[in-house]
Amino acid sequence: MASVKLGPSFFTNELRVYRCWESAYFRENFQNSVDAGSKNIWVTLTPVSDSITRVVFEDDGCGMDRNILENVYYVLGETTKNTSYTVGGFGKARILTCMSQDNYELHTGNLFVKGRGAEYSIDEINTYKKGVKLTVDVNANESVLLSKLQSYLSYSYIGNNCNVFVNGERWRTWTY
DSSP: OOOOOOOHHHHHHHGGGSTTHHHHHHHHHHHHHHHTTOSEEEEEEEESSSSOEEEEEEEOSOOOOHHHIIIIITSTTOOSOOSTTSSOOSSOHHIIIIITSSEEEEEEEEEEEEEETTEEEEEEEEEEEEEEEEEEEESSOHHHHHHHHHHHHHHOOGGGTSEEEETTEEOOOOOO
C-alpha cells in the first residue's frame, strides 16, 4: 500500500502556522523538558552565519528510549502527553523544534539521532546522556532568537520548577 510522503517544503511551510514561530520554538522545547521532569535546562545559542544560529537545548529529564523515538517522536500526530499534568499532546511540536530547521541532532540515553526534515538515522553510542540534548541549526539570526528566548523566559513560570541557564548563565530575570 502507498503512503503519504512529506517533502522538505512541508516542514518549512509549517512555520507559517505560528504567529511568532521563534517564541513558539522555545516554548515547545521548555514545555517538553518540564513535562519530562527536568530540574535543570541549559540553552546555548551560537551564530553559524548571519541567518543561522545553532541552538543547543539540553535537560536532565527522563529522556526517550528507542520505542518512544520510533513510535511517537517520529510519527506525526502521536504523543505521550495524555494526562492533565502535561501541556500539548497534538504531536506537532517536533515539526517546529527540529524538522522545519536546517538540520538537527538529538542525544538521549545511549541513542544519537541525526536528521534533516523527515529523514533521520538513530544510532546506539557508548556515551550515555541523562535527559535530552537537542542541537538544531535554526533559520534565524542569533540576536532575534536571544530576544525571543529572553522575552519568553521573562513571562514564564518555569523558574518555579527548575533551574534555567542561558549561554552558561543562570536565568534570574523572571517577571513574576
